[in-house]
Amino acid sequence: MKNFYLLIMCFLVSVASNAQNEDLEQEIMNYSDSKSQLISKGRKLLLDSFMEENIQKVRKIKDYLVTEIEDEDYVALYPSEEWMILYWTGEYYALMDMVLEFSEEDFAEFQRKITPEKDQLYFKLVERSMAEIEELESKIIASSLEQEQKDFLILHLNYMVSGEPLNTVPQEDINEMADLYLDKYSSGKFHDYVRNNIRFRFKSSNWGFGFEFFSGYGIFNGEISDQYNNHAPMGVALDVEYKNFTLFLRNYIGFSKTLRDREFDQGTWEKGAAVLVFLPEASIGYSVLENDKLKLSPFAGIGAAAVSPITADVEKRPELEDLQIGFSTAYTLGVNLNMKLGWETGTLIPNEKTYWFVRLRYGYTIPQFDDYPGYNGNVHTLTLGIGGIVRGVKRDL
Known part of the structure; x- marks a missing residue:
């Protein structure tokens, strides 16, 4: 009997659950007036009206979406979309206020809102604005705005259509327009906005780092040239740059023979x-000449010098270790020539201070072998290397 009642209870629970699922399914099927759907349909109607060149209707739909539908949780139009629409509707004062008042806090607030479904609204706004930019500029010029406001809106319009999604106008062209504006209105209402948000120019950092792999030829001069023949070196170098100065750190190992x-x-x-x-x-080193092809840097410094048997011979005959000359202090000077290769550096932002190079280097080294009679002299070195220099970039405001 107990099992019978248990079966009845399970059956009733199952029936109730199925009924609830059917009700939920019906609610989902009938759910057709959500705010997300209203926004999606409104954007589609706005886009169709824009493509039909019904700007008056575009304005009405835009006003309805941003005043009646958009709230603290939902985005109906992105700021960039609304700005582009305002150019077409001629609402210049509202446009200027929105552009100047938009802040990082507003951007952060948009990121937490429910955004519209992806569509072609912004693409079509930019595409047509680019195609008819002269007409839009003419309307701005013919308006009753002050000249500074007109110039700003024309600059801002060109900036809006220059980037994504079409990328039709190089940023450098926009920078040149921004420079002209900033020169003309050095303390105007829109000066800071143009400098911080429209003109994007970058300059090389003061600091740079480089490397080089090299080989070449070394010539002994003086008494030491009677003991060892000239040699072929191999080595690696690290460069640390600051402005026009370079710290060269070089590890030079030459291969010679006794005479x-x-x-x-x-x-x-x-x-x-x-x-x-x-x-x-x-x-x-200090750069006395640098352009897009060459960099010439005289240098002077200090290091060390030593001449010794090779490790394999010392392992066979440990007594040869006593024949090493140095390590002794050595002074060096010379000239360094970087020949820039012009290869693609992979930087996303143009940077004339980041490049690959072939390096030709002459050095004159004076070892202090005074404690080794018969070994005084100096060393001339001529090396050829390949390497690269990397400098970061920073915003040039």
Whole structure:
């Protein structure tokens, strides 16, 4: 009997649940007057009216959407859409007020609202405005606005149609228009807005960083040239730039050979033995010439110098370690020439200070080998390298 009552209860619950689902399904099917749907239909009607060139109706629909439908939770028209419509309806004072009053707080508020379904409204507004921009500009010029207001609206209109979604006008062209406006109205009502929101010009950061892989040829001069032959180096360099100054940090390793037998207490270091030449360097350069092709920088600095048997020979004959010359202080000076390659740097914002280069470098190094009689002299180096320089960019207000 108990099981019978349990079955009856389960049946009744199932029937009630099915009835509730049917009611909910019917409610969903009949749900046709939601605010989201009103906005969607209103935007479609506005777009159709705009394409039919019925600007009077466009204005009525726009007013209805933004005053009767849009609220703290729903967006009926994005600001950029409403601004474009106001150009067509000729509501210039409302347009200027909206543009100037729109703030980061307003933008953040829009982000939390329920937005319209994606459609072609803004695309068509911009597309037609671009196609008929001369007509829109003529209406602005013929209006009763002050000249400063007219110039601002024409600039702002060109800025609106220049970017997304068509990207028909380069930003640099807009920047030139903005420069003319700022020069003409140096302290006007719209000055700060134009500088901060329309003119987007960037300049290179004061700081830059670079690298180089190089090889070349090194020539010994003086007494040391009687001990070792000239050598071929390999190395890597890091650059740290600040304005016109560059700190060069270079790791130079040359490969040479002995020119004669060298007698020492534990034996003889034979002629023709492999030798390593170390010339690490930290130097400061200053750019005396730079354009889009070349950068010329004399430099001077300090480092170290050493000449030693190669590691493999020292492992076989540990006594050879005593024959190392240096590490001793070394002074260096010379000239650095970067030949800019013009390859695409991948930067999203144009930056003439970021580039790939081929580097030709002459250096004159003076090792302080005074503690090693018979080894005084200097080193001439000529290297050819490839590398790159990267500088960040910052907004030029």
